[in-house]
Amino acid sequence: MPPGQAGEVMLRVQPKARPFTGRTRSYSFQVQVLAGEDDIERKQGMIEVNPRFPTWAMWLIPVLSIFTCLGLVFGGRQYWVYRTGVRQTATAVAIQTTIAQFTPTPEATGTPLPDTPTPDLQGTQSFIDSQNANATAQALAAENVATSTALAVAQQTLSAQQTEQAVQAQQTVSAQQTQNAAVAQETAVVQTVAAQTAVAQTAEAQQTETAATQTAQAATATATALARLVAHYPLTTDAADVTGKQDSMTLTNAPFQNEGVYCNGVYPQSGDPNPCTISTPNLNEFNFNSFSIQVQFNADEFKRMPVVVGGRSFRWIGFELNADGSISLLTNNSNRESCTGAYQPGEWHTALLTYDGAVGRLNLDRILRCSVNFSLNHNNDRDVSVINYSNATIFKGHVRELYIYNEPIVPILIISPGILVTVVPPVISP
Incomplete structure (x- = not known):
């Protein structure tokens, strides 16, 4: 048929065999x-x-069959009575005829008839009785035939009823099975939903319990970190240590702006009239075998320069930026380890240096970027600054939120101004 045209096609359908009874x-x-x-x-x-x-x-x-059987039974009995009456009437007529034949009749003249032999009435009666017995037997046989026919019809009717009842019972059982299957399926769905709900509730309860445990651990860790906090310099309005454990930082040509303190990148011994200095004093009770130094910074440009350096004379650890945007971990004065990650000028980043007595690690924006095994040479220099006196370089940009701990910490949140870092329990060296 060409596309776009409609038509009718006669299809030969083989119909289903019609059942004897039942529904459509x-x-x-x-x-x-x-x-x-x-x-x-x-x-x-x-x-x-x-x-x-x-x-x-x-x-x-069955109703018509019952009426038919009753009609056959009563009709047969009436016919038998009728036939019996007819036979009795015929027998009586025959007897009368026989008697008449053997009874002498007087002549018209009145002269008596000659003597004749007496008829055998006993033989006649036997003949009549035999005829009646035959008729009765035939009637009983006919009645038996009618009764058998009625019983056969009734049996057929009963078989038809039983067949219909069996079909209806089978249909009822099938319907019940279908209903039971539907109920079972619905029950299974309900049970599945209930199980999923229970699993979800259990998972939610576990998450709630885990969150509570983590909160408790974080609170404990925070308390531990606060106890091991050596100094905290917010550097947003002044140079003071908010813990009161240390003296104020030294700030030269370092104004407070952009929610931090700014260094112009001029090295102190460069001969420039406006050199910058941002440095802590020698920190009291600082542990060289277990510490963390964390600071937020915002660089002005892509340039090779330090962000934070520990030690003025030995530079035992430090974090440096490179001109291509990469970062490095500085150890023992001049050893540098290239790290993954990158910085972007004009954006705030969080740097974290840790040491546990054997391994130094650098985290940038809460992600571990590199680590190196080394033995720290410190010469008891306990100050932290933005200056590397080894190669006469200095940071240019903004810094803030300087934290120093006697413990290697692992950050889980970005520090914002005025909020302490949240930590998880670390492995603390003896």
């Missing part, structure tokens, strides 16, 4: 139409099959 049943069928080489469309249809005898008509069969 619907059967689905599908017609597949090839619209292209690989494009097959399917159309659904329904066909209804009616039974030969509807269910309500089957109830009339």
Whole structure:
């Protein structure tokens, strides 16, 4: 058929065999139409099959059968009575005729008839009795035949009723099984949803418990960190240590701006009239075998320069920026370890240096970027600054939130001004 045209096609459908009785049943069928080489469309249809005898008509069969049987029984008995009466009447007529034949009749003249032999009435009566017995036997045989026929019809009716009842019972059982299956499926769905809900609630409870545990651990760790906090310099309005454990920092040509303190990048011994200095004093009770130094910085440009350096004369640890945007970990004066990650001028970053007595680590923005094994040479220099006196370089940009701990910490939150860092329990060296 050309595309875009419609038409009708007669399809020969083989019908379903009609059941003897029952309800009207619907059967689905599908017609597949090839619209292209690989494009097959399917159309659904329904066909209804009616039974030969509807269910309500089957109830009339036993009723009609009962009436038929009763009619045969009563009709047969009336016929037997009628035939018996006819036979008795015929017998009486025959007896009268026989008697008449053997009874002498007077002549018209009044002269008596000659003597004749007396008829054998006993033989006649026996003949009559035998005839009556035969008639009675035939009537009983006919009655037995009628009764047998009625019983056969009743048995057929009962068989039909039993068949219909069996079909109805099977349909009822099938419907009950279908209903039970639907109920079972619905129950299974409900149980599945309940199980999933229980699992979700259990997971939520576990998460809540885990969160509570982590909160408690964080609180404990924070308390521990505060106890091991050597100094905290916010550097937003002044150079003071908010813990009160250390003296104020030395700030030269370092104004407070942009929520931090600014260094112009001029080295102190450069001969420039405006050199910059941002440095802590020698820190009291500082532990060289277990410490953390954390600071936030915002560089002015891509340039090789330090951000934070521990020690004026020995430079035992430090964090440096490179001109290509990469970062490095400085150890023991001039040893540098290239690290992953990068910085971006004009953006705030968080740097964290840790040492546990054997391994030094550099974290940038809460991510571990590199680590190196080394033995720290400090010469008892306990100051921290933005200056590397080894190669006469200095940081240019803003710094703030300088924390110093006697413990290697692991940060889980970015520090904001005025808020202490949250830590998890670390491995503390003896």
